[in-house]
Each structure stands twice: as C-alpha cells, then as structure tokens.
Amino acid sequence: MRKLLFLILPLFLVACSKGDAAKKPGGPPAVSVSVAKVVKTELVDTARAYGEVEAGNAPEVAAEVAGRVLEIVVKEGQRVAAGAPLARLEAADLADASRAASAEATRLAALRDQAASQLKRDQSLEQQGFISAAALDKSRADLAALDAQLKAARATASARERDVGRAWVRAPLAGIVEQKLANVGDYVPAGKALFLVAGDGASRVRFALSGAAGERLAAGQTVKIDGRDGVGKVVALASGLDAASRARVAYAEFPGLRLRVGETLNVAVELGRHAALAVPTGALVERPQGRVVYVIDKDVAREVKVATGLAADGRVEVLSGLKAGDVVAVDGAGFLADKAKVRLAEPGAKSGGGA
Structure with missing residues (x-):
C-alpha cells in the first residue's frame, strides 16, 4: 500500500500544478478606451x-474759435444728426468783435455814399470849368478807395458774425458721439479737438x-x-x-x-480651408519616437507613427500613416503600448484603467 501511495502522489501534484497554471491570467489586463473613426472632413485654418x-469715418470735431466751454449738450454714446449742437463756447468777446466790425462797415458805407455824391458834384463842376480835371480824378480815386475799404469791412463783419455762430460746436455728420475730449470750464484754443463722432x-x-x-x-x-x-x-x-x-x-x-x-x-x-483625413486631438500620443496613434483591430492596439498638419476645432489633420475608416483610440490612448489588449469603455465611464 505504501509503495502505491508513492506512485500516486507525484501524479496528483502534477495535476494540481496544471490546474493552478490554468487559473493564472494570460498577460496584462485590457485597457479601457473610447474610439473614433478616421474621417475625411473639411478643416478650417484659423x-x-x-x-x-x-x-x-470718425472725424475729430474741433473748436473753430477760441473760448471757454460753457455747456456740453451731448453724452458719450448718444446718436446725433448732422449739424446737431454738441457744445457751446463763451461768445461775449466774439459778439463784441462782431458788433465792432458791423459798425465799421456802416461807417465806411456812409463815407462811401458821401464820396459818391461828391464825385457827382465834381463832374458837374468840371464840365462848367470851375474845377480842374485833376480834382475830378482825385474824387474818383477817393470813391474807389472807399469802395475797397467798404468791401473789406463787410467781409470782416461777416466773418465776425460767423464766429459768433461758431461758438456752438456742431456735429459734422450723423453718427455716434464716441468720445468727449473736453469739460465745461475748459479754455480751448481754435483747432482743439472736443469730440470724436463715429459716422x-x-x-x-x-x-x-x-x-x-x-x-x-x-x-x-x-x-x-x-x-x-x-x-x-x-x-x-x-x-x-x-x-x-x-x-x-x-x-x-x-x-x-x-x-x-x-x-x-x-x-x-x-x-x-481644405479637405483632410482627421482624428480627434486626444488620439495623438507623444512618444520618444515621435507622434503616434493607436489603431484598434479586434481588441488589440497597433501603434502607428503619423505625420500631422492643421489642427482646428478639436481635430488634427493626418498627413500619413492612416486611412479613412481606421478606428483609433481616443480617451485612454496615453495608457496604451503596441499590441496592448483593449476594451471599449462604457458610455460615461472613465477610460484608461485595466479590466
């Protein structure tokens, strides 16, 4: 009996060891990944x-005359029509200058009328022989000089009157008051920008x-x-x-x-923009040998080195290494190696872990 036990025991141990070996897992666990197909799409280079x-058209609106800003009647962002008032400058000195110029023009007009009457009398006297031709020429010269002075005085009076009107700063065009460049109380010289109006x-x-x-x-x-x-x-x-x-x-x-x-x-x-083969950005993995993707075939990952181009809207152009329809790992791709076993992650599940 003892001899029989010695013969059976080695066979029993061998059988047990084979059973234990059958229970051991066959290599690393499968990596959980999500996948996407390589597609041909239009990529926009941005x-x-x-x-x-x-x-x-946004001109600076400047003061046409010098003066102190008395009033600003618009706000930044306000829409204005062409010619609408924006601000008012002090006009007292301008009004005084206008009245003085007008008075000077009136005075010269009176003198011109007197000279015209004198010329008429001198023409009659010269015909009667009471004055010389030289005296008549002087009367004509006096009238011509006063005509020129009156013309200049009236132009000055007109300019001074316009200056009074220019105390109101107005919009040169319809648009929006974008910027106010002066405040009430500021003294501004002629030519100083007061507003920016965007047409x-x-x-x-x-x-x-x-x-x-x-x-x-x-x-x-x-x-x-x-x-x-x-x-x-x-x-x-x-x-x-x-x-x-x-x-x-x-x-x-x-x-x-x-x-x-x-x-x-x-x-x-x-x-x-141009048509290109593209994969999701997450499918690309940086390895020492370069940029790779993992093509999934029958639950096995195959490492493929790729050349890439344009990246846009979460996708990257693949210039070489893949063809349309290839299935590549996306989430979890960074955990893969060549010939690694994979399994598809459940929707919403975290990828990358082993089975």
Whole structure:
C-alpha cells in the first residue's frame, strides 16, 4: 500500500500544478478606451489676433474759435444728426468783435455814399470849368478807395458774425458721439479737438498677424469676433509691416454690427480651408519616437507613427500613416503600448484603467 501511495502522489501534484497554471491570467489586463473613426472632413485654418475697433469715418470735431466751454449738450454714446449742437463756447468777446466790425462797415458805407455824391458834384463842376480835371480824378480815386475799404469791412463783419455762430460746436455728420475730449470750464484754443463722432456705416477692426499667418492674409477673408454674432470681411491690408511688431496689419469691416470705437477684442481670421483625413486631438500620443496613434483591430492596439498638419476645432489633420475608416483610440490612448489588449469603455465611464 505504501509503495502505491508513492506512485500516486507525484501524479496528483502534477495535476494540481496544471490546474493552478490554468487559473493564472494570460498577460496584462485590457485597457479601457473610447474610439473614433478616421474621417475625411473639411478643416478650417484659423489664426487668432488681438484687434481694436476703428470707425471708417470718425472725424475729430474741433473748436473753430477760441473760448471757454460753457455747456456740453451731448453724452458719450448718444446718436446725433448732422449739424446737431454738441457744445457751446463763451461768445461775449466774439459778439463784441462782431458788433465792432458791423459798425465799421456802416461807417465806411456812409463815407462811401458821401464820396459818391461828391464825385457827382465834381463832374458837374468840371464840365462848367470851375474845377480842374485833376480834382475830378482825385474824387474818383477817393470813391474807389472807399469802395475797397467798404468791401473789406463787410467781409470782416461777416466773418465776425460767423464766429459768433461758431461758438456752438456742431456735429459734422450723423453718427455716434464716441468720445468727449473736453469739460465745461475748459479754455480751448481754435483747432482743439472736443469730440470724436463715429459716422454711420460699417465698423472697422484693425488687427495684425505675424510670420506665415501674416503672409497668408488676403482681402475677402472671413473674420469673426469672440463672443459676438455676425461675420466680417478683411477689406484692406497695410502696404508694409508694422514698424514695432513687424506684423502684417489688416482691416476688417462688420456691416450692421455695433462696435465701440477704441474697444479691444479678440478675432479669428479664416486663412483657408481644405479637405483632410482627421482624428480627434486626444488620439495623438507623444512618444520618444515621435507622434503616434493607436489603431484598434479586434481588441488589440497597433501603434502607428503619423505625420500631422492643421489642427482646428478639436481635430488634427493626418498627413500619413492612416486611412479613412481606421478606428483609433481616443480617451485612454496615453495608457496604451503596441499590441496592448483593449476594451471599449462604457458610455460615461472613465477610460484608461485595466479590466
């Protein structure tokens, strides 16, 4: 019996060891991933820039006469018609000057009338031989001189009268009062800017792009403003580069979009678009050998090195290494290695963990 046990025991141990080996897992657990197909789509090449709003027609409204600001009758942001009053300057001195000029013109008119009457009498006297021809010529010269003086005096009086009217600063065109550049009580010389009025019409945004993006700028390209509805177009390009930044300057108009002159904003310029094979950005993984994706085939990941191009809207153009219809890992791709086993993550589940 003892001899029989010695023969059976080794066989029993071998059988147990084979059973334990069968229970051991066959390699690392499968990695949970989400997947997406490689698709052919249209990618939009967009460049972003910082812009500032300008008005296509925004003249500075300046004082035409010197004086102290007595009254400002508009507010910033207010719409005004062409010719509408904006401010009133002190006009007392202007009124005095106007009255003096008018009085001088009246005085010279009276003297001119006297000279005309004298010439008429002298013509009669000269015909009768009571005065010489030289005396008659003097009368004619006196009248001509007074005619010239009266003409100049009337022009001066008219100018002084217009100056009184210019004490009211008026809008040169219909539009929006964008900036008020003076306050009540300020003394302003003639030519001093008091307001900035943006004329009705399309708003214009000035922006600049450097490098390759700047070289691709062209009239007609679409421009969008972050956080705003509406689309604009590039309408003009500066002839040279900006002196400070060495960037290409462009101007975009936004018809119908209300923008405040001087406002700063972020814009996106569409430089071009083209059809391309693309994968989600999350499918790309950086490895020592370069940028790779993991193609999923029958629950096994195959590492593929790829060349990429344009990135836009969460997708990246794939120039080589993939074909349309390939299935690639997205969430959890960073946990994969070549020939790793995978399983599809449940919707809403966290990817990347083992089974």
